[in-house]
Amino acid sequence: MDLHIPSCFSAFHCLAGNCPHTCCADWEVPIDSDTAAEYATLPGPLGVQLRRALRQDEEGVLCFPLKGRFCPFLDEDGLCRIQKELGESHTGLICRTHPRFFNDYGPLREAGLCASCPEAARLVLAEDLTLLAQSTPEIPAEEAPPLLAPLLAARETALRLLRRRSLPLERRLELLLLFSNELQLLLDNGAPEEVQALCALYEETPPESLPPLRPGCGGADCCLTLLMEQEHLRQDWTDLLSEAAHRLSAGTLPAQGPPERLAERAAVYFLYRHWLRAVWDGDALSWGEFVVFATASVCLLSASQDGGGSFPDLLRRFCLETEHSAGNLDLLQDAFCTRFSIGDFLSVIGAIPPLSGRSGTAD
Numbered sequence: 001m002d003l004h005i006p007s008c009f010s011a012f013h014c015l016a017g018n019c020p021h022t023c024c025a026d027w028e029v030p031i032d033s034d035t036a037a038e039y040a041t042l043p044g045p046l047g048v049q050l051r052r053a054l055r056q057d058e059e060g061v062l063c064f065p066l067k068g069r070f071c072p073f074l075d076e077d078g079l080c081r082i083q084k085e086l087g088e089s090h091t092g093l094i095c096r097t098h099p100r101f102f103n104d105y106g107p108l109r110e111a112g113l114c115a116s117c118p119e120a121a122r123l124v125l126a127e128d129l130t131l132l133a134q135s136t137p138e139i140p141a142e143e144a145p146p147l148l149a150p151l152l153a154a155r156e157t158a159l160r161l162l163r164r165r166s167l168p169l170e171r172r173l174e175l176l177l178l179f180s181n182e183l184q185l186l187l188d189n190g191a192p193e194e195v196q197a198l199c200a201l202y203e204e205t206p207p208e209s210l211p212p213l214r215p216g217c218g219g220a221d222c223c224l225t226l227l228m229e230q231e232h233l234r235q236d237w238t239d240l241l242s243e244a245a246h247r248l249s250a251g252t253l254p255a256q257g258p259p260e261r262l263a264e265r266a267a268v269y270f271l272y273r274h275w276l277r278a279v280w281d282g283d284a285l286s287w288g289e290f291v292v293f294a295t296a297s298v299c300l301l302s303a304s305q306d307g308g309g310s311f312p313d314l315l316r317r318f319c320l321e322t323e324h325s326a327g328n329l330d331l332l333q334d335a336f337c338t339r340f341s342i343g344d345f346l347s348v349i350g351a352i353p354p355l356s357g358r359s360g361t362a363d
C-alpha cells in the first residue's frame with residue numbers, strides 16, 4: 001500500500017496536561033472491541049471502574065459517557081488515569097490515534113493531523129504542506145477505485161492553483177471553484193480520461209484569460225446561516241456565530257482579515273483532507289466548494305472577533321464543530337447541491353475580509 005504523510009505529521013506531540021482545549025471533553029469516548037475485551041478481564045480497582053463506566057450508546061457503540069463535560073478518566077491534572085496507571089497502549093484506539101486521521105482509497109492511505117486539536121492546528125499552519133510518499137508492502141493493497149488516478153491528478157492542479165501566489169487568495173479560490181465545476185462536468189459525462197487535459201488547461205493558461213468572476217453580496221450571511229443550521233458541540237461556538245451575525249447586521253464587522261499565508265494554508269489543509277472523498281461519492285464539485293466555504297468561514301469568523309481573533313483557534317473551532325460530525329458534513333454537502341449556486345460561492349469568496357500580508361511573490 002502507498003502512504004502519503006504530511007511533513008508536520010511526525011512533529012506532533014500531545015500537549016497533555018498543558019493543553020488549553022483537551023480532546024477528552026464534550027464527546028463520548030468510543031472504545032474499540034479489542035480494548036473493551038482487555039478491560040473485561042483487567043484486575044484491580046481500575047478494572048472495576050472501567051467496566052462500570054463502559055456503556056453502549058444509542059447506536060450500539062461501546063463508549064465512556066461523559067461525566068459533566070469530561071471523560072470520566074480525565075484527572076484534575078489534565079492527564080488520563082488509564083494512561084498514567086497502565087500506559088498509553090492500554091487506552092482506546094481513538095485515544096491513541098487522535099488527532100491523526102487516516103483515509104484509505106484502495107491502494108492509497110493518506111495520513112494527516114486534524115486541526116480540531118490546538119497543537120495540530122498550530123503545526124498545520126506553521127509550514128506549507130509537503131507530502132512524503134512511502135510504501136508499506138506489509139499492508140496488502142486493494143484494487144484502485146476508478147476515480148483515484150484522475151482525482152489525484154486534479155488535486156495536484158487544485159493545489160497549484162491555491163499556491164499561485166502572484167494572485168490574491170480570493171482569485172485563487174475562484175479558480176479552484178471554476179476548475180472543480182469543469183471537473184465535475186467531465187465526471188458526470190463519464191469522461192475521466194479528459195481530466196489530464198483540463199488540468200493542463202488550468203495550469204498553462206494565464207489566469208487573466210480565464211473567465212473573470214464577479215463577486216456577489218450576501219456571502220457572509222450564507223456562511224453564518226449554514227453554520228448556525230449545523231448541530232453544535234459547544235455553546236461557545238453558537239455564541240460566537242450569534243455575535244458574528246449581530247455584528248454583520250449592525251455593520252460593525254472589522255475590515256481586516258487574517259494573514260493571507262495562514263488562510264492559504266488552511267485552504268490547502270481542507271483540500272488535502274477532503275478532496276479525495278470524491279473518489280467514493282463522485283462529487284468533486286462539492287468538495288471544492290467545501291474548501292471555499294470553510295476557508296471563507298474561518299477568515300470571516302476570525303475577523304469578527306475583537307482584536308482580530310486568533311486564526312489558529314478559529315480554525316480549530318471550525319474543524320471541531322464541522323469535521324468530526326458526519327451529519328454536519330452531510331448538511332453542508334446537501335446545501336451546496338440543492339441551495340447554493342456558483343454565484344452564491346462567489347459571494348462567499350467576496351465575504352472574505354481584506355487579508356493582511358499579501359505575498360505578491362511569483363508562482
Ligand code: SF4
Nearest residue numbers: 014015016019023117
Ligand atoms: S487536543 Fe490535542 S494536544 Fe490537547 S489533549 Fe487532545 S491530542 Fe493532546
